[in-house]
Amino acid sequence: MKTNKMKKVLIALDYDPTSQKVAEIGFAMAKSMGAEVTLLHVMVNPAMYASAYPNMGVWQIDSVNSIETIKILETGSRNFLEKAKRHLGSKSIHIVQKEGDFAQMILQTADEIKADCIVMGSHSQKWLENIVMGSVTKEVLRKTTIPMYIVPTKKKD
Numbered sequence: 103m104k105t106n107k108m109k110k111v112l113i114a115l116d117y118d119p120t121s122q123k124v125a126e127i128g129f130a131m132a133k134s135m136g137a138e139v140t141l142l143h144v145m146v147n148p149a150m151y152a153s154a155y156p157n158m159g160v161w162q163i164d165s166v167n168s169i170e171t172i173k174i175l176e177t178g179s180r181n182f183l184e185k186a187k188r189h190l191g192s193k194s195i196h197i198v199q200k201e202g203d204f205a206q207m208i209l210q211t212a213d214e215i216k217a218d219c220i221v222m223g224s225h226s227q228k229w230l231e232n233i234v235m236g237s238v239t240k241e242v243l244r245k246t247t248i249p250m251y252i253v254p255t256k257k258k259d
Contacts, residue, residue, distance in 0.1 A: 107135070109218055110137060110215055111138070111139050112215060113140070114143075114220065116223075121186070124255065125141065125190060139194070139195045140196040141186055141195060142199075144201070144208065145179055145201045198211055198215075209246060212248060218248060218249070222238070222242065222250065223239070223255040224256070
């Protein structure tokens with residue numbers, strides 16, 4: 103049986119505190135295979151961040167439609183990915199920011215970088231996230247043609 107070597111791993115991160123676990127596990131897996139790592143964060147809509155993550159402590163959102171607010175969100179996203187990269191301790195990690203539908207941007211980025219595997223967390227802890235986002239992991243899994251590594255992040259009862 104022929105096995106394909108994983109050369110590129112895409113790790114999709116959101117602002118949930120469990121994203122650190124997803125990044126660490128995905129990075130360890132990629133490192134063990136000698137694979138290149140890309141961290142991805144997708145921004146959907148500034149208004150969604152204001153309602154879904156009102157107490158993030160990263161920034162205050164006054165007017166969700168202003169160009170200034172979008173720049174603040176982009177800077178926050180970049181800082182989030184840079185912090186994750188520093189935490190993982192590898193300067194070779196690539197970071198990518200996208201804006202659009204979560205699942206669509208994850209699939210598009212995986213295609214663009216020719217990823218051999220997508221790593222994502224699976225958590226459904228907040229009712230608002232389920233309403234606004236649906237199950238992103240489920241949608242990516244349904245539409246992808248490449249392997250996925252899903253990290254369960256639901257908190258233990």
